[in-house]
Amino acid sequence: xxxxxxxxxxxxxxxxxxxxxxxxxxxxxxxxxxxxxxxxxxxxxxxxxxxxxxxxxxxxxxxxxxxxxxxxxxxxxxxxxxxxxxxxxxxxxxxxxxxxxxxxxxxxxxxxxxxxxxxxxxxxxxxxxxxxxxxxxxxxxxxxxxxxxxxxxxxxxxxxxxxxxxxxxxxxxxxxxxxxxxxxxxxxxxxxxxxxxxxxxxxxxxxxxxxxxxxxxxxxxxxxxxxxxxxxxxxxxxxxxxxxxxxxxxxxxxxxxxxxxxxxxxxxxxxxxxxxxxxxxxxxxxxxxxxxxxxxxxxxxxxxxxxxxxxxxxxxxxxxxxxxxxxxxxxxxxxxxxxxxxxxxxxxxxxxxxxxxxxxxxxxxxxxxxxxxxxxxxxxxxxxxxxxxxxxxxxxxxxxxxxxxxxxxxxxxxxxxxxxxxxxxxxxxxxxxxxxxxxxxxxxxxxx
Amino acid sequence: xxxxxxxxxxxxxxxxxxxxxxxxxxxxxxxxxxxxxxxxxxxxxxxxxxxxxxxxxxxxxxxxxxxxxxxxxxxxxxxxxxxxxxxxxxxxxxxxxxxxxxxxxxxxxxxxxxxxxxxxxxxxxxxxxxxxxxxxxxxxxxxxxxxxxxxxxxxxxxxxxxxxxxxxxxxxxxxxxxxxxxxxxxxxxxxxx
Ligand code: SF4
Numbered sequence: 001x002x003x004x005x006x007x008x009x010x011x012x013x014x015x016x017x018x019x020x021x022x023x024x025x026x027x028x029x030x031x032x033x034x035x036x037x038x039x040x041x042x043x044x045x046x047x048x049x050x051x052x053x054x055x056x057x058x059x060x061x062x063x064x065x066x067x068x069x070x071x072x073x074x075x076x077x078x079x080x081x082x083x084x085x086x087x088x089x090x091x092x093x094x095x096x097x098x099x100x101x102x103x104x105x106x107x108x109x110x111x112x113x114x115x116x117x118x119x120x121x122x123x124x125x126x127x128x129x130x131x132x133x134x135x136x137x138x139x140x141x142x143x144x145x146x147x148x149x150x151x152x153x154x155x156x157x158x159x160x161x162x163x164x165x166x167x168x169x170x171x172x173x174x175x176x177x178x179x180x181x182x183x184x185x186x187x188x189x190x191x192x193x194x195x196x197x198x199x200x201x202x203x204x205x206x207x208x209x210x211x212x213x214x215x216x217x218x219x220x221x222x223x224x225x226x227x228x229x230x231x232x233x234x235x236x237x238x239x240x241x242x243x244x245x246x247x248x249x250x251x252x253x254x255x256x257x258x259x260x261x262x263x264x265x266x267x268x269x270x271x272x273x274x275x276x277x278x279x280x281x282x283x284x285x286x287x288x289x290x291x292x293x294x295x296x297x298x299x300x301x302x303x304x305x306x307x308x309x310x311x312x313x314x315x316x317x318x319x320x321x322x323x324x325x326x327x328x329x330x331x332x333x334x335x336x337x338x339x340x341x342x343x344x345x346x347x348x349x350x351x352x353x354x355x356x357x358x359x360x361x362x363x364x365x366x367x368x369x370x371x372x373x374x375x376x377x378x379x380x381x382x383x384x385x386x387x388x389x390x391x392x393x394x395x396x397x398x399x400x401x402x403x404x405x406x407x408x409x410x411x412x413x414x415x416x417x418x419x420x421x422x423x424x425x426x427x428x429x430x431x432x433x434x435x436x437x438x439x440x441x442x443x444x445x446x447x448x
Numbered sequence: 449x450x451x452x453x454x455x456x457x458x459x460x461x462x463x464x465x466x467x468x469x470x471x472x473x474x475x476x477x478x479x480x481x482x483x484x485x486x487x488x489x490x491x492x493x494x495x496x497x498x499x500x501x502x503x504x505x506x507x508x509x510x511x512x513x514x515x516x517x518x519x520x521x522x523x524x525x526x527x528x529x530x531x532x533x534x535x536x537x538x539x540x541x542x543x544x545x546x547x548x549x550x551x552x553x554x555x556x557x558x559x560x561x562x563x564x565x566x567x568x569x570x571x572x573x574x575x576x577x578x579x580x581x582x583x584x585x586x587x588x589x590x591x592x593x594x595x596x597x598x599x600x601x602x603x604x605x606x607x608x609x610x611x612x613x614x615x616x617x618x619x620x621x622x623x624x625x626x627x628x629x630x631x632x633x634x635x636x637x638x639x640x641x
Binding site: 028054055057059065080130132136150152178180183190191220225235243246247257261263266267268269270274281283290291293 | 450451452454455456458459460461462463464465466467468469470472473475476477487490491535538539542555557558559560568569570572573574590591592594595596598599601605606607608609610611612613614615616617618619620621622624626627628629630
């Protein structure tokens with residue numbers, strides 16, 4: 001594992017692309033702002049969503065039991081998976097029973113988390129990702145770089161090239177033509193598929209039903225044509241009852257892309273006659289996070305991606321730099337629970353500006369958790385402690401700060417190349433600007 | 449079965465102190481028919497009033513510009529030229545150009561229509577173009593009211609809010625209609641208010 005600063009260097013090599021990524025996500029963030037400002041009750045909705053999720057977490061066992069009971073009554077087959085491996089085995093068992101060699105799958109961060117595609121491919125079952133962005137990254141043998149916009153790190157030229165390679169389409173940058181080609185190609189799989197996989201956006205405890213949201217209609221194309229629908233759901237995706245969707249569906253798409261609602265909000269309660277719905281409830285570390293009072297609110301996440309779009313570090317370094325399934329601010333506080341060594345650099349991939357917390361529709365205190373993780377990880381890590389000392393002690397003491405900044409100023413002025421080389425892991429390709437003729441303090445003393 | 453027990457017992461051990469169920473959401477903005485029309489346009493859909501377009505058959509031919517359109521209708525006011533026979537399979541559905549279905553009610557704040565009646569659940573997605581027929585009076589202001597209505601949702605096991613035609617912006621954020629589902633969505637309003 002190289003860690004976030006090293007990984008970012010790759011991304012930062014192409015300055016034009018970095019700027020495009022930055023500006024595009026900022027534009028999505030602005031669309032979110034416009035949609036949010038259009039609702040006078042926006043802040044009260046966030047408050048309510050947060051309360052409902054807090055209630056859910058504090059009653060999660062009872063609500064899951066109720067959900068299971070009702071879902072079974074509705075004819076849904078419910079499975080429980082303690083970890084990723086068990087989840088994958090359950091899916092595989094169902095597929096083996098049906099004797100099929102490929103499945104269509106709509107976007108599900110949970111199946112990414114479980115490494116399902118890789119697992120099934122090892123068993124000789126092909127997985128066709130049907131979301132256009134996911135299909136593109138799958139073709140390129142990459143991972144999604146964003147949870148809502150999986151191919152946001154790619155440009156039309158890259159995408160055109162992979163369409164030429166995979167579908168024989170003459171190279172084009174026309175999004176309309178590319179989308180049409182993907183549509184025609186994907187229909188072949190949709191009409192032939194027997195089993196379709198989806199994620200779940202919301203499970204409804206009282207009704208034993210669940211909701212899947214998409215814009216492309218790919219989840220619905222898959223599951224309604226196939227005979228078997230397998231839905232993978234993290235146990236934290238539950239809400240107490242259907243009427244609470246009023247709050248969550250008003251928040252989700254507005255936070256994600258600025259749309260008033262996704263094109264399709266599909267409500268599944270029971271299978272069509274003769275068909276099957278399997279629902280897999282997955283823990284995979286969630287119940288452990290529930291036991292950590294400072295961190296449990298991260299389980300309230302509805303995966304809207306707003307914290308990524310607003311994060312200056314994410315926008316400038318790209319999702320792949322995080323090397324975790326969920327990137328960005330929420331990924332930086334979730335991933336270290338899985339592996340604190342592997343993901344130790346992620347809580348430091350933040351300026352702690354708090355913008356993530358300010359936009360989060362369920363009011364997770366992301367910036368606070370980033371800070372707490374830094375403390376926790378620094379205890380384990382000397383490098384972290386040194387950084388912590390530099391940042392914490394020096395900034396807290398005026399005389400140390402003065403000494404520090406004057407020495408830095410001196411070195412930077414005398415040996416700019418050396419300073420730039422030493423700071424490269426932090427500054428990437430961008431050299432520091434030239435040292436000013438005097439420090440701010442000196443200027444202030446003279447001019448104030 | 450073991451995992452189920454283990455997960456539940458871990459949750460029981462780890463969950464925070466019980467919180468009270470939050471009271472329902474109140475004090476929402478209200479939205480009008482005109483808000484609906486604006487939102488519908490924003491999400492890429494359009495609407496027509498039946499009494500203004502005259503003969504639907506002629507209108508369809510004009511709008512979709514094809515003589516041999518395959519039109520499948522579940523709305524009593526129009527009979528298409530395509531029918532489905534049980535058991536309905538994908539071969540019978542994949543050549544539908546236009547599906548005409550009835551919507552239950554519209555939501556003014558986001559241009560969505562609740563749809564739950566179809567011979568086969570794939571129809572509203574597999575069709576090239578979708579027409580939803582609905583009464584102008586069947587409109588609620590926000591999603592909260594929508595779910596008030598759906599409290600009595602009993603009959604079929606699947607229902608969907610549809611807001612605009614299928615779309616994607618996965619290629620450099622360029623918006624394209626007709627991703628995997630319908631290329632266009634038209635709401636046909638029934639009464640002359
Ligand atoms: S943490 Fe909040 S803002 Fe980030 S994806 Fe989750 S719900 Fe959205």
